[in-house]
Amino acid sequence: MQIKSGFSLTYDCPQPTPMLLTLNIHPSRRVDLLTPQLLSFSPEVEPWEYLDVYGNVCTRITAPAGQLTISTEFELYDAGLPDIVPLDARQHDIRDLPDETLIYLLGSRYCETDELANIAWNLFGQTPPGWPRVQGILDFVHQHIAFDYQKADRTRTAYGAYIDQTGVCRDFAHLALTFCRCMNIPARYCTGYLGDIGVPFNPDPMDFSGWFEVYLGGHWYSADARHNEPRIGRILMARGRDATDVALSTQFGPATLSSFSVTTYQMPDPIGQR
Known part of the structure; x- marks a missing residue:
């Protein structure tokens, strides 16, 4: 199946504020992308990425004073299978x-x-x-x-x-x-x-x-x-380890999340496919 996902977040900053974002999909799912998954910023800022100690893609920016909107939209292939339930999986010593x-x-x-x-x-x-x-x-x-x-x-x-x-x-x-x-x-x-x-x-x-x-x-x-x-x-x-390590955003200064929306849904099958 094909899934379309994305988000739009708006922050209000009274002054330029460094931010650390964990808003990209995990590297393990990038092979499934059908369209690019890139973060967009309005107004434009200069982002740079790195992999953290847990293997997550993190983005560093400095949000300007005023409003900053961060968004993305992408399509991804998914096998359409439910989570595995490993009934016989053993517990390790x-x-x-x-x-x-x-x-x-x-x-x-x-x-x-x-x-x-x-x-x-x-x-x-x-x-x-x-x-x-x-x-x-x-x-x-x-x-x-x-x-x-x-x-x-x-x-x-x-x-x-x-x-x-x-x-x-x-x-x-x-x-x-x-x-x-x-x-x-x-x-x-x-x-x-x-x-x-x-x-x-x-x-x-x-x-x-x-x-x-x-x-x-x-x-x-x-x-x-x-x-x-x-x-x-x-x-x-x-x-x-917990939500601290995967926070959507970490602000190093005053910033207020003023708008927030997330979408993810299964796309209709292309004509002629089931």
């Missing part, structure tokens, strides 16, 4: 984990493994290791947190989500991946596009989506506590 996965067992800014370790072992200590344990965590978090855009809080941590029992997709992801880390399963945060493909249409305004990946059986697998079902059409933008 700590000593057998690759070195590069160990950072995803540790606590981070939004994922307080120290606060949640005892809770995790009390809740999931009797679950079978491997994917059944991940599924048990997904089921619990899916039921424990009530999704509510009005209750979004960019400072809420995984422990805060456990206590508040409300939040948005990043809160579901933070709590579930922290529980996984507490249970010795490497887990990393993901952000990207996820449209209403293969599911009932949602009339709410579209947003970027947050989910996570777990390392089992020698591979990373997508997991999504908010939806708690395999989904079609994820387009990865960035991965990291």
